Amino acid sequence: YLAFHSNKYVPVRQDEIFEKISSKLEEKYDCEFINGAYSIEKTYATYQLGNTSQKAIEKKLKRHSYAFSDIRIYLDVITSDVTLSGINVFPRCFVDGMVLPLANTIKAPHLGEAPLKKVLEKLDNLIPTIDLGIDKIYKLKDIALEYPSKVANHLMKRLKISKKIRDELQTELDYTFGTDESNAFEVFMFLTQFLLTSEEKNIELENKIVNISNLRAKEFSLLDSKI
Numbered sequence: 001y002l003a004f005h006s007n008k009y010v011p012v013r014q015d016e017i018f019e020k021i022s023s024k025l026e027e028k029y030d031c032e033f034i035n036g037a038y039s040i041e042k043t044y045a046t047y048q049l050g051n052t053s054q055k056a057i058e059k060k061l062k063r064h065s066y067a068f069s070d071i072r073i074y075l076d077v078i079t080s081d082v083t084l085s086g087i088n089v090f091p092r093c094f095v096d097g098m099v100l101p102l103a104n105t106i107k108a109p110h111l112g113e114a115p116l117k118k119v120l121e122k123l124d125n126l127i128p129t130i131d132l133g134i135d136k137i138y139k140l141k142d143i144a145l146e147y148p149s150k151v152a153n154h155l156m157k158r159l160k161i162s163k164k165i166r167d168e169l170q171t172e173l174d175y176t177f178g179t180d181e182s183n184a185f186e187v188f189m190f191l192t193q194f195l196l197t198s199e200e201k202n203i204e205l206e207n208k209i210v211n212i213s214n215l216r217a218k219e220f221s222l223l224d225s226k227i
Contacts, residue, residue: 014039030050087115089107097198099206145183145187152190188209
């Protein structure tokens with residue numbers, strides 16, 4: 001392990017990660033264990049949020065007029081001493097079969113003190129963290145865009161989406177926005193719908209798309225005016 005990290009590396013037993021995170025999620029959020037396992041070097045597990053916690057998030061979404069009928073929240077726990085350093089908990093939301101990224105990864109690096117303790121503490125704020133993510137996404141509706149198709153293209157470049165995929169999506173962009181004005185929320189939803197699929201996990205891209213909701217109106221304005 002030291003060959004991959006450094007003498008500052010703090011080893012964490014994978015069985016301890018698996019058991020303590022499972023206990024936290026089951027006791028605090030009534031999570032259902034879907035699948036997963038651990039070995040000497042890595043942990044992987046998926047949980048579905050319990051009814052009480054999920055209904056709280058559904059209520060928050062509906063309060064903001066999100067017209068979704070089927071909402072499911074999952075948590076992916078992934079850690080590895082080699083391929084993915086640190087302890088990572090990825091909140092993943094599916095609405096009507098579509099991936100809707102609501103919050104960034106909850107994580108703590110191995111190169112630090114008590115990484116498991118830090119992740120468990122952060123999990124205490126899981127619902128407020130997701131609530132905050134929903135609020136940020138909703139506020140994108142207040143950011144008017146004169147050229148939404150152009151803004152979507154600029155954002156895809158930031159997300160490092162290949163030119164081939166950008167070109168393939170141009171027809172959808174033209175159909176969705178045409179020459180009409182729109183807002184940053186609609187652009188966010190477009191990127192979510194066409195770049196993320198429920199069949200294939202792309203957690204890194206989900207995190208990047210979530211970060212769009214952190215952009216200020218001034219930053220969107222600059223994208224809206226770029227040639």
